[in-house]
Amino acid sequence: DTAVSQTPKYLVTQMGNDKSIKCEQNLGHDTMYWYKQDSKKFLKIMFSYNNKELIINETVPNRFSPKSPDKAHLNLHINSLELGDSAVYFCASSQGAGRFSEQYFGPGTRLTVT
Amino acid sequence: GESVGLHLPTLSVQEGDNSIINCAYSNSASDYFIWYKQESGKGPQFIIDIRSNMDKRQGQRVTVLLNKTVKHLSLQIAATQPGDSAVYFCAEILSGGYQKVTFGTGTKLQVIP
Numbered sequence: 001d002t003a004v005s006q007t008p009k010y011l012v013t014q015m016g017n018d019k020s021i022k023c024e025q026n027l028g029h030d031t032m033y034w035y036k037q038d039s040k041k042f043l044k045i046m047f048s049y050n051n052k053e054l055i056i057n058e059t060v061p062n063r064f065s066p067k068s069p070d071k072a073h074l075n076l077h078i079n080s081l082e083l084g085d086s087a088v089y090f091c092a093s094s095q096g097a098g099r100f101s102e103q104y105f106g107p108g109t110r111l112t113v114t
Numbered sequence: 115g116e117s118v119g120l121h122l123p124t125l126s127v128q129e130g131d132n133s134i135i136n137c138a139y140s141n142s143a144s145d146y147f148i149w150y151k152q153e154s155g156k157g158p159q160f161i162i163d164i165r166s167n168m169d170k171r172q173g174q175r176v177t178v179l180l181n182k183t184v185k186h187l188s189l190q191i192a193a194t195q196p197g198d199s200a201v202y203f204c205a206e207i208l209s210g211g212y213q214k215v216t217f218g219t220g221t222k223l224q225v226i227p
Contacts, residue, residue, distance in 0.1 A: 004157075041201055041220040043158065048213075056213060090157050098213035100205065101148055105157025 003027050004106035006091050012112045013081055021076045021109045023091030029104075031055075031097045032074035034066060035090040037108070043090075049074055050097040078111075086113045126224045133191040137204035137218045142185060144206035144216075149178055149189045152201045152220070161189070161202075191223075199225045 004025045013019050025032065034046040048056035049068045063079045078085060091106040127133045139147065146165045150158040164171045164178045171178050177190040187204050203220040
C-alpha cells in the first residue's frame with residue numbers, strides 16, 4: 001500500500017564510505033525527486049528525474065549521483081561520505097515534472113555519518 | 115497565536131484557538147507558493163497552495179494569505195486541534211524552463227490541549 005518507499009530508514013556509516021539509498025514509488029508517476037533536510041528542518045531539493053531523464057540538478061557535490069533504472073525507482077548513491085552529509089533524505093514523486101503541489105513524499109532516510 | 119518567522123521558530127497555541135504561521139519569501143517572480151505540514155518522523159505533506167495572482171485562498175480550516183508587496187505569506191489554521199501539531203513550512207516555486215523550488219525555514223506548532 002505504501003505509495004513512496006525508501007530503504008533503509010536509518011543509515012549509520014563512517015566518513016569516507018560509499019552508500020546508497022533506494023526509492024520506489026507505486027503510483028505510476030513519471031517524475032521523482034530527492035530532497036535533503038538538515039538538522040534545522042531546512043529542506044532543499046537536490047535532483048529531479050522525469051521519465052528517467054535528469055531535469056533538476058541543484059548545486060550538489062559530485063559525490064552525489066542519482067540513478068533512475070526505471071520510472072518507478074530513483075536511487076541516490078553517495079561517495080566518500082562526509083560529516084556534513086548527515087541529514088534526512090526524502091524521496092518524492094509526482095505525475096508531471098515540477099508538480100510540487102501534487103508530490104507524494106516518502107518517509108525519509110536518516111543518514112548519520114560518524 | 116502568531117509567529118514572527120525566524121525569530122520564533124516555535125508557536126504554542128491552545129486547542130481551539132486560531133494559529134497564524136508566517137513566511138517571508140525571497141523572489142518576487144515566484145509563480146506560486148505552497149504550505150507543507152511535516153509531522154514527526156514523516157515526510158512533508160501538502161496543505162494548500164496559492165498562485166501569485168491571488169491574495170487569499172481558503173481550504174478546510176486553513177487559509178493562506180499572500181502579500182506580494184512585502185513578499186510575505188501566512189497560513190491561518192482555524193480551531194487548532196492536537197493533530198495540527200507539526201512543523202509547517204512554505205515553499206516558493208518559480209516555473210518556466212527550469213523549475214526552481216525554495217523552501218522557507220519551518221515553524222513548529224505545538225497545540226496545548
